[in-house]
Amino acid sequence: MNTYKRLFKYIPEKMNYLLLSVAFSVATAVLTIVPYYYLWNFLREFFVVQSLGKAMDYAVTIVALLIAYVVVYLVALWMSHLLGFRLETNLRKVGAEYLMNASWNFFDMNSSGKIRKIIDDNASRTHMVVAHLIPDTTVAILVPILMFITLIVIDYKLVILLLVITILGVLQFKGMYGDPQFIKYYTTALEKMNAESVEYVRGIQVLKVFNGTVYTLKSLYNSINDYSEFALNYSMSCRFPYVSFQTLFNLCITFTIPFAIFFINRGTSAMTILAEIIFFAVFVSILFASLMKVMYVGMYNMQAKDVVDKLEEMFNEMNRKKILHGSRGEFKNFNIEFKNVSFKYEEDYVLENLSLKLEGGKTYAFVGSSGSGKSTIAKLISGFYKIDDGEVLIGGENITDYSEKAICENITNVFQNAQLFKTSIYENVKVGNQNASYSEVMRALKLANCNDILDKFETRENTIIGSEGVHLSGGEKQRIAIARAILKDANIIILDEASAAADPENEYEIQRAFSNLMEGKTVIMIAHRLSSIRNVDEILVLDDGKIIERGTDKELMSIDSRYRYLQELFSKTNEWRIYDEMASR
Numbered sequence: 001m002n003t004y005k006r007l008f009k010y011i012p013e014k015m016n017y018l019l020l021s022v023a024f025s026v027a028t029a030v031l032t033i034v035p036y037y038y039l040w041n042f043l044r045e046f047f048v049v050q051s052l053g054k055a056m057d058y059a060v061t062i063v064a065l066l067i068a069y070v071v072v073y074l075v076a077l078w079m080s081h082l083l084g085f086r087l088e089t090n091l092r093k094v095g096a097e098y099l100m101n102a103s104w105n106f107f108d109m110n111s112s113g114k115i116r117k118i119i120d121d122n123a124s125r126t127h128m129v130v131a132h133l134i135p136d137t138t139v140a141i142l143v144p145i146l147m148f149i150t151l152i153v154i155d156y157k158l159v160i161l162l163l164v165i166t167i168l169g170v171l172q173f174k175g176m177y178g179d180p181q182f183i184k185y186y187t188t189a190l191e192k193m194n195a196e197s198v199e200y201v202r203g204i205q206v207l208k209v210f211n212g213t214v215y216t217l218k219s220l221y222n223s224i225n226d227y228s229e230f231a232l233n234y235s236m237s238c239r240f241p242y243v244s245f246q247t248l249f250n251l252c253i254t255f256t257i258p259f260a261i262f263f264i265n266r267g268t269s270a271m272t273i274l275a276e277i278i279f280f281a282v283f284v285s286i287l288f289a290s291l292m293k294v295m296y297v298g299m300y301n302m303q304a305k306d307v308v309d310k311l312e313e314m315f316n317e318m319n320r321k322k323i324l325h326g327s328r329g330e331f332k333n334f335n336i337e338f339k340n341v342s343f344k345y346e347e348d349y350v351l352e353n354l355s356l357k358l359e360g361g362k363t364y365a366f367v368g369s370s371g372s373g374k375s376t377i378a379k380l381i382s383g384f385y386k387i388d389d390g391e392v393l394i395g396g397e398n399i400t401d402y403s404e405k406a407i408c409e410n411i412t413n414v415f416q417n418a419q420l421f422k423t424s425i426y427e428n429v430k431v432g433n434q435n436a437s438y439s440e441v442m443r444a445l446k447l448a449n450c451n452d453i454l455d456k457f458e459t460r461e462n463t464i465i466g467s468e469g470v471h472l473s474g475g476e477k478q479r480i481a482i483a484r485a486i487l488k489d490a491n492i493i494i495l496d497e498a499s500a501a502a503d504p505e506n507e508y509e510i511q512r513a514f515s516n517l518m519e520g521k522t523v524i525m526i527a528h529r530l531s532s533i534r535n536v537d538e539i540l541v542l543d544d545g546k547i548i549e550r551g552t553d554k555e556l557m558s559i560d561s562r563y564r565y566l567q568e569l570f571s572k573t574n575e576w577r578i579y580d581e582m583a584s585r
Ligand SMILES: Nc1ncnc2c1ncn2[C@@H]1O[C@H](COP(=O)(O)OP(=O)(O)OP(=O)(O)O)[C@@H](O)[C@H]1O
Pocket: 108, 345, 346, 350, 368, 369, 370, 371, 372, 373, 374, 375, 376, 377
């Protein structure tokens, strides 16, 4: 019951459909049994009283009742399907809303393929579960009760016979279900296999290059084996109870033979017994159908619990480690300060007790070896993660006091791997500011030095990017992303590894685009190309999550600093040529 409360809370607006579906399902259950009562009367008139006219009247009533049954059952199914489809739609909407507000941690820990599959698959499973559950549960509960009542009216001796068959049938049940945790294990194995298949398809080009097969990717191979082994073992464990259940009902007529002999010997007329046996043999088939329904209802229950568990587990995970934003909308200034900040993604601290101050309106560069924490600092300034200790302040106020909208409007990120959508260049830039006019978008494209990109295509800014359109180089994509950032016109700009993807020509264009983007802003650059940061206001050198040096390029180059060492190393790397190396051998 609790499972259904959890599911139905997503469709409060459609509870009238639930009530209608239950009402029509009750009518269906009644209409399942009533024709049998008339069948008994028909048989009695035919065999015992031998009045053909009356028997005919009963036969017509039976046909009318069967038509009514079909109509009422269809209405019950219609209502429950409306409910099921609405639930599916609402769960997708809720999933999308949670996703829009999910923490960065969540996206770090879950691949997009996995997220899509969990939301999509489970939402679509709910409609199936709910659509069939209401009519089937009602019928499964009511029909056996109504059957017993009917038999009491006809002949109490038949009740004993039905009771024997019901008890034997129910005894097979537990075995037919198998392990109650089955659905949970089954869907987990299936999801794992699906996720691994997506990974396989993603990496298929690499596998081809290295002549790999499905066996190369052990995790996929194992997940297929686990799934097939599990499905096979489960089917085998249900084999005996399932077959004996089917046999019991298909041979139930055999139960009636000793019954008939016993009661004929005790004086009941042969014709009455014949009518009762024919009736019972037909009637008992509904018990079989309704016991099968009980089994499906049990399955639906397990599925419903699994679906709601999986979805809500994911919704909770989306909120884990999420920043709870305040309502502050205005920034006094754009000074940034870290006060004793400690932060970890998982177990180990990446930053411990870090303090630093950056002045608004200036340009800073973070340098340091790989993994020293440069990107992490940038992400914390952007408000992507909740810190474990200390404070991140912007304009003297804790970053969590600002509304999400304020943070979003005032801070922009240009990542190394620019994420572009499979739509036109124009639409990709407009993402930066939905209210921008056509001329503002075109101005941003111009300032980001994208004109040469537009010149390449006849449809210019309306050219579609991606698998259904044209392919752009890494550097070209980055310039489009810079145009998007220019259009956004945020006050704090974070350029993470922003120039690493470009060739020299593109690099030059990108640097010009950057200088247009950075004008008058607070800028934090994280660049591995140390040549591009020589003119920044201040350089901060990081090592293992700590700032070990800070100063201008001139200051740091004039002393025996880590920065000077990194710059010299960078120059050497630039001068280094494979043929020099070859020549020196
Ligand atoms: N999403 C994440 N989940 C778990 N650990 C992470 C995550 N991102 C970074 N780390 C870890 O945090 C540490 C700092 O990473 P960070 O990306 O900040 O370094 P970086 O100086 O920017 O490195 P690089 O120059 O190579 O990009 C590394 O040890 C890294 O493995």
